[in-house]
Amino acid sequence: MIHDVVIAGAGPVGLFLACELRLAGLSVLVLEQTEDPRSPLKRLPFGMRGLSAPTIEAFYRRGMLNDIAAPPRAKDAPGVGGAPAGAHWMQQARRPGGHFAGIQFYQDNIDPSKWPYRLPSPAGTNMPVELEYLESVLAARATAMGVEIRRGLGVDDFKQSDEEVSIQAGAETFRGRWLVGCDGGRSTVRKAGGFEFAGTDPEFTGYSVEVGMADPEKLRPGRHYTATGMYTYQQPGTIAMVDFDGGAFHRTQSITLEHVQAVLRRVSCTDVTVTALPLATTWTDRAHQATAYRKGRVLLAGDAAHIHSPLGGQGLNLGLGDAMNLGWKLAATIRGDAPAGLLDSYLGERHPEGARVLDWSRAQVGLMRPSRSSRALEAIIRDLIDTRDGATYFAERVWGVSLRYDLGGSHPLVGRSAPDFELLDGTRLGALLGKGRGLLLDFDVRAPLQTLASRWNDRITYVASDARDRLGLSGVLVRPDGFVAWAGEATPDLEEAAQAASRWFGEPGVV
Ligand SMILES: Cc1cc2nc3c(=O)[nH]c(=O)nc-3n(C[C@H](O)[C@H](O)[C@H](O)COP(=O)(O)OP(=O)(O)OC[C@H]3O[C@@H](n4cnc5c(N)ncnc54)[C@H](O)[C@@H]3O)c2cc1C
Structure with a gap:
């Protein structure tokens, strides 16, 4: 039997990617080297992970946010938690929003008016979660969707041809049209595939x-x-x-x-x-990144593609962002309706984002060194972070609000996560992305936009309705990962909309 995709690693990234691929109807096998998903290092206090806005939005758009944010259960139950109660910051008078090298910025200093494209949404900007609990929710979701997860089977090696990848795991051999290495920082897939892993050596x-x-x-x-x-x-x-x-x-x-x-x-x-x-x-604080995320039919995502100091608290978010970006692109490639270059855009969009996060972690190391110059720098950052502009800047970076892919387009919203528009019947954009398809929201209910969407009706859902706050737009085209491909002003540029649809969804009417 051959699977569409074999994923090495049932960590959070491998499991979330499996869900994304299954949502698109592909057959997915996950091979995980450890027998037991539980570990004291994945539980509180060490297993605490901070989720940022793009991750929370991804879970929200796929209908998983309520499960992930579920209140903690009995203290000793396996997989305790969602958001852990009693965090030390709860004792503080001012509510911290996060930190840079341990220097806190505060919620009351942040100016959200700097983010005009963020509408109120059930998906917030930051949320703590216990890693073991997160993995258990993702594994349950993947299994319910029909993903096959085999535990106690680590990938040892693979060989690829033009058509498929043959994967060796213990005494067994598996076949996949594609292999994705989500097998963590010491990735076997990355090493066996000869991916270059470039970066800086540790200081501590x-x-x-x-x-x-x-x-x-x-x-x-x-x-x-x-x-x-x-x-x-x-x-x-x-x-x-x-x-x-x-x-x-x-x-x-x-x-x-x-x-x-x-x-x-x-x-x-x-x-x-x-x-x-x-x-x-x-x-x-070793900070390395694969220079390519794909070689033939083998791809990397998550810590397999990039590692850095955990102090910045961004690695999980970076990896889940990889999965959200890669899933629909790989699915379209396998289905055969992907436009030219779609899969390459995974590297084009996610590699710069990974490099940004690695540099963010390096900057924090620079501030932590036990030296006079680092202490002097710390004093300056402390002053800046406690200003309104400073706190807003650090919140943008730590919460992932500043994420914008360079997708071209004439509107400043293009390349950003789509605002959670609320339609007049109360439906939110987030709920319309649950099936992992593209979405064309037509606020003016114009026949030309409907006609345009109908040419891709196997890949794009068309919804015509005004929104409670449409941010001055007439319509918006959203990719399956929730990022804006096109945004129309009062008089929409239909030619530009059609180009964006072709660029991300391929030729109309192919399937
Ligand atoms: C102390 C600490 C705190 C952190 N805090 C944060 C935070 O607040 N926010 C944040 O975003 N990130 C944080 N991180 C980083 C985050 O935990 C990682 O980036 C994230 O877990 C990476 O997920 P992954 O699925 O890519 O890899 P992993 O979680 O490492 O999962 C990889 C999986 O692959 C399996 N595997 C390994 N080799 C093989 C093989 N050959 N075959 C099959 N399976 C294999 C492993 O057993 C594992 O299950 C922190 C990390 C640490 C250590």
Whole structure:
């Protein structure tokens, strides 16, 4: 049997991509090397992940947001959570919106009037979620949609021909028309495929540890820069710390209690005593990105395509954005109705976005170094981030609100995530994207736009209705991933609309 797509890795990116491909009617097999999807590192506190606007919108548009934002269940239940309660910022008088290298910006400073194309929507700009819970929701959705998930089967190698990819996983061989490597930062698919992985080497080893301490009062709760590093302490015993050792310790030695105590003493400048180490992991600020995301019938997405320090808290969002961008393009390619260059636009749109995120994480490392110049820079950023313009700028970047693909087009909305227009009957744009098709919203109910849409009626849903706030537009063409392909002013340029439809949906009436 041959599958349309085989995905290596049932992490969040692989699972979400599987859902996207299945939505388009493809047969999908996911191969996951671990038997058990659960891990203490995917649960609170270390498993906390911040979702940004494009990710929340993607889940909203596919009808998954309510499941993902479900309230936490009993504390010890497997897969606890959606949004974790009791986060430390809830104790603060001002509500933080996020941070840059640990320097917080505050919600009350953010000026949303700078974002004229964001309409009120159930999809907010940021949301915490527990990774294990997120994966469980995505796996359940994928399975319900008919995705086959095989656990305990890691991809070891593959061979590709012009027609298909033969995938070796343990003693078994699988066949796919396409293979997508969503197998994380140490991706076998990336290595076996000979993808170049270019970037910068680490400056530090980061530690996330749960500890017992004889004298915890020696540490101050919160995040602290010291003369030797940085640590964050959350009572009773959750610590993240950064040791500027050039990344030498990471994955080269076992993480012992003695070592953690020595590093903690060094970076906290205290003589605190660690008595227990129930959980520990390390990471670095290595920032690398594949120079190509596709070789023949093999593609990369998520951490397989790019890695960076987790401190920026953006890797998951970047990877899920890859999946949302790739899914419909690969589906159209397999169906045979993709316009020329559609699949290549995956690299064209997502590689610059990945590079931007890697640089964002590098900038934070620059600010964290234990040096006089970094502390001086920190003081300046602290001043700037506490201004209205500063907080708005950082919110745009951290929440992903500034994301815009370079799709050409004459209107400033083209390339941006579509506003969540509310039609007169109360239907929202988000709800109209649930099937993963293109969408032409015609606010003026004009015959020419209907005629235009009818030429792609197998790929584009046409909806004619005025909206409560149409932002001065007469119509808007939205790609399946929710990004605007064309926006018409009061007098729409129909020629431009037809060009945008051809560019993203191929020749009319082919299927
Ligand atoms: C401490 C920490 C905090 C973070 N906080 C945030 C945050 O707040 N916001 C954010 O956006 N990101 C955050 N990140 C980053 C985020 O967790 C990752 O970017 C994200 O999990 C990547 O998803 P993925 O599916 O691409 O890869 P992974 O989650 O790594 O999943 C890859 C899957 O592939 C499997 N696999 C590996 N090799 C093979 C193989 N050969 N064959 C088959 N399967 C294989 C693995 O077992 C795994 O299940 C954080 C990361 C860390 C470490």
